Amino acid sequence: MPNFPALPSLTQVSLIAQAASALSIFGGARVRSNRIDAMEGDCPSEHDRRDNTAVTPVTAMQAVLAATFLALCPPVHAQSVSQEPTYGLSGRIGLNAVSMRTYEGSPNTRTLAAPDLTLSYRSRDWGTVEFGQRGLIWNAVEAGRFRFDLVAQFDPGRKDKDTSALNPTPGDKRLAGMGSVKSSTEAGVGIGYGPVMVVARQSLSERGAKGAQVDMTVEHSWPLSDRLGLRVAHSATWANRDYMQTYFGVTAAQAQATQFSVYTPKSGLRKVEVSVGAEYAVAPKWKLQANLAISHLGDVAAKSPLVGRLGTKGSDDDRRFGGFVALGMAYEF
Incomplete structure (x- = not known):
């Protein structure tokens, strides 16, 4: 738009x-x-x-x-008012029902009850610190449209068995014999200008997922009315060889324990994604949220034997698509 x-x-x-x-x-x-x-x-x-x-x-x-x-002076956008930022603690707490793949590249889906907790603290001297679904983010520098962030994120890993509707860790019994990927912590930096944000992150754990990733996101938001808001985001994620091997590769030992063939991926585009989110204020502090995301795996990831087709007659492109649908309610404070 x-x-x-x-x-x-x-x-x-x-x-x-x-x-x-x-x-x-x-x-x-x-x-x-x-x-x-x-x-x-x-x-x-x-x-x-x-x-x-x-x-x-x-x-x-x-x-x-x-x-x-x-x-x-550049033209201002409609309904925009120059205001002093709100300092101090703010946040939201809520619950979402999410329909998503059992793991990235899986042909199966599951429904997950996902809590929505976001805490943000803004100060005059130290910028903004936010904890939420994107991890822990410190917006250390904010000068006009330029931003510099320090980022710490959590990778939940992956199970080789089915996981419950209350467990956010991806998993599927289809992966039996592959072994579990333990959770890990990632640290990185982000540089943004206007709607564009680039984040580079590296795994810090020796026991969980290894590797590095770079995300580029372009996000736009529009207030459609006093109660209704719309958000559209486009993103692309590149991953190095270690990360690709962890989530899309199959070693010789894993091939012997499963029906999958050996696969050793190289670094490359992990996925691209388009997401649309809408938020409606049903009350002054209560928000109804709806989100839809469609992702498309890159060539290196899509060639993995772990990536299953949607059906027995599915085309090669069926292997690449994923995403999620979420609906929830949240209280802001």
């Missing part, structure tokens, strides 16, 4: 009118003064002196500066 420049705000319209009025008066005064000087010499009448003193050079300069400021 393209971003159209919004109409000037009431404040801008007022400033424009004031600037135009001041400039026109000043110009008119100069014309009248020149005509009188030509006809009567350098002795203007009392009425003309009052007209000439109505607009001083300071007033004219203010008008010029106001017009210049309005010309140089």
Whole structure:
């Protein structure tokens, strides 16, 4: 959806009118003064002196500066108001019902009850610290549209058996014999400008998933009304050889214990994803949320024998698609 420049705000319209009025008066005064000087010499009448003193050079300069400021300022978006950020603690708590694949690349799905907990603390001197579904993020630098973040994320790993609706760890009995991938912690940095954010992260654990990833996300949000908001995000994730081997590779020992063939992936595009989210305020602090995401595995990941087809007659492209659907309610504070 393209971003159209919004109409000037009431404040801008007022400033424009004031600037135009001041400039026109000043110009008119100069014309009248020149005509009188030509006809009567350098002795203007009392009425003309009052007209000439109505607009001083300071007033004219203010008008010029106001017009210049309005010309140089970028157009504001509709309904936007420049406000001081809210400092202190804020957050949300809720519950979502999520339908998703049992693991990335699985042909099977499951329904998960997922808690939604987000805590954010903003200070004047130390930026913003946020803990939520994306992990722990410290927005250390925020200068205009530029952002610099320090990121710590949690990788839940993967089980080689089915997991319950209350367990967020992916798993499927289809992977029996592959062994479990233990959970791990990832650390990295993020650099953003406007709607674009790039995050590079590296696994810190020796017992769980290994490897490095780079995510690039472009996100836009629109307030459709006082109660309804819409968010659209596009993302792509690159992963190195170690990460690909952990989640998409099959070693010789694993091949002997399962029906899968040996596969040794290289680094490459892990997936691309498009997500759409809507939020409706049913009450001042209660929000109804709906999210839809569609992902597409890259070539290296899609060639893994662990990636199953949607059906026995599915095409090769069926192996690549995934995503989730979520519906929930949250309370903001």
